[in-house]
Amino acid sequence: MPTSAAYRILDTDVNAAHERDRAREIGPDALIALIEASGLRGRGGAGFPLARKLVAARTAAAGGSAYVVANAYDADPASPLARTILLKKPELVIEGLAIAASAVGATSGYLYIRPDSESAKKAAERALDAARPGLGDLQVEIAQGPGGFMGGEESALLAVLESRRAMARQRPPYPATQGLLMRPTLVSSAETLAALPLIVRDGADAFRRVGTEASPGTKLVSVTGAVASPGVYEVAFGATLGEIVERAGGATGKAMKGLHVGGPTGGILNATRTGVALDYETLKAAGTHLGSAQIRVIGTDVCIVNEAAKLFDYLAKETCGICVPCRVGTKRVEGILEGIYSDLGRADDLPWLDQLADHLREFSLCGFGITSASILKTTMSEFAEDYRSHIDGHTCPTGTCQPARSRRYETMAQP
Numbered sequence: 457m458p459t460s461a462a463y464r465i466l467d468t469d470v471n472a473a474h475e476r477d478r479a480r481e482i483g484p485d486a487l488i489a490l491i492e493a494s495g496l497r498g499r500g501g502a503g504f505p506l507a508r509k510l511v512a513a514r515t516a517a518a519g520g521s522a523y524v525v526a527n528a529y530d531a532d533p534a535s536p537l538a539r540t541i542l543l544k545k546p547e548l549v550i551e552g553l554a555i556a557a558s559a560v561g562a563t564s565g566y567l568y569i570r571p572d573s574e575s576a577k578k579a580a581e582r583a584l585d586a587a588r589p590g591l592g593d594l595q596v597e598i599a600q601g602p603g604g605f606m607g608g609e610e611s612a613l614l615a616v617l618e619s620r621r622a623m624a625r626q627r628p629p630y631p632a633t634q635g636l637l638m639r640p641t642l643v644s645s646a647e648t649l650a651a652l653p654l655i656v657r658d659g660a661d662a663f664r665r666v667g668t669e670a671s672p673g674t675k676l677v678s679v680t681g682a683v684a685s686p687g688v689y690e691v692a693f694g695a696t697l698g699e700i701v702e703r704a705g706g707a708t709g710k711a712m713k714g715l716h717v718g719g720p721t722g723g724i725l726n727a728t729r730t731g732v733a734l735d736y737e738t739l740k741a742a743g744t745h746l747g748s749a750q751i752r753v754i755g756t757d758v759c760i761v762n763e764a765a766k767l768f769d770y771l772a773k774e775t776c777g778i779c780v781p782c783r784v785g786t787k788r789v790e791g792i793l794e795g796i797y798s799d800l801g802r803a804d805d806l807p808w809l810d811q812l813a814d815h816l817r818e819f820s821l822c823g824f825g826i827t828s829a830s831i832l833k834t835t836m837s838e839f840a841e842d843y844r845s846h847i848d849g850h851t852c853p854t855g856t857c858q859p860a861r862s863r864r865y866e867t868m869a870q871p
């Protein structure tokens with residue numbers, strides 16, 4: 457795991473500058489056809505096919521100005537995947553960006569990073585200085601985002617590049633047709649772009665030899681929590697969650713209670729779900745998503761209601777606030793969960809939470825609010841006994857919760 461050495465991003469020996477020149481020789485149409493044949497999907501979370509975004513941006517640009525952005529922001533600080541690539545193989549990201557720019561016909565590009573990652577910035581600067589003589593008329597700048605979870609969301613990122621606050625905007629139009637300064641803009645994860653020099657060198661079939669039919673290639677994941685060797689690992693798509701945890705040395709301490717998959721908005725699966733495969737569709741069917749590709753092992757000494765409350769506390773602080781379902785919903789959910797773990801909950805809190813989850817999922821403007829619903833859906837279905845223990849028995853199932861309040865907050869909408 458991965459099954460072939462050909463597509464390991466982190467220890468490849470590919471000459472990325474050479475592959476950028478070859479990509480330019482091939483020409484945009486054949487290059488996009490190659491990327492389409494490879495089945496490369498976006499590594500930033502949603503898994504959208506890169507070739508389709510390239511076609512959309514190229515068509516919308518119609519020979520006029522266009523931009524490419526490598527999203528190396530690592531919105532989830534516990535999943536420093538772009539930083540890992542930038543520290544080990546920064547040239548893959550820079551030349552991957554240049555390859556994507558040649559496919560779109562863009563002459564301006566940005567490498568967008570966190571404000572607190574000095575070492576990654578320095579590595580990127582060195583790689584960019586080395587690459588510049590070969591980049592021709594492509595201008596690439598390193599831009600630093602604001603910090604905070606929403607800084608990595610693509611429409612908020614574009615707002616930041618336009619010197620505005622990191623707030624999302626309605627789509628469509630998607631950035632590929634109307635992005636930076638209203639011009640076609642390809643926003644791709646640094647990890648997605650880093651695969652391009654390898655695909656140009658070895659071809660589509662070789663890329664497809666690793667991973668699954670629908671999700672070819674490898675994926676960086678960050679394994680955190682109660683494991684022996686937390687860290688960033690490169691695994692083949694299709695590896696099971698259990699195999700990935702073993703790769704990180706296995707669960708430590710007491711037995712594993714759950715797996716929190718996908719970062720701050722990810723669902724929590726119970727410990728029996730180690731056979732779930734890491735790919736976009738399987739994770740969705742399991743009730744979560746790839747998201748930031750963080751896999752956090754939760755020990756048996758953790759109360760899941762408290763975990764869910766902590767996650768919503770974080771999300772209520774990080775929401776960009778532009779849409780009501782998320783701005784109000786995350787805060788409301790946090791309050792109800794706080795009431796439950798303070799042993800002030802009632803049975804009718806659960807359908808209320810379920811309804812709030814549906815509203816977050818259906819009416820939020822961006823992936824932040826939409827995906828946060830999976831925290832509620834999974835914890836209520838997979839850890840129902842933790843909720844019951846607090847609501848029916850007025851006891852924390854692990855004896856760890858400290859009540860946060862001494863009375864319920866009633867609202868008019870809730871009987």
Ligand SMILES: Cc1cc2nc3c(=O)[nH]c(=O)nc-3n(C[C@H](O)[C@H](O)[C@H](O)COP(=O)(O)O)c2cc1C
Binds near residue numbers: 498605606644649824
């Ligand atoms: C709250 C939030 C944070 C995100 N943070 C990142 C990030 O740090 N890096 C990233 O590549 N994508 C991030 N994304 C996904 C981007 O919006 C976008 O879909 C992605 O950069 C597109 O690249 P891809 O097609 O290569 O996946 C985030 C999305 C959301 C909703």
Ligand code: SF4
Binds near residue numbers: 625774779
């Ligand atoms: S879902 Fe949340 S983060 Fe996304 S636009 Fe709405 S308020 Fe902002």
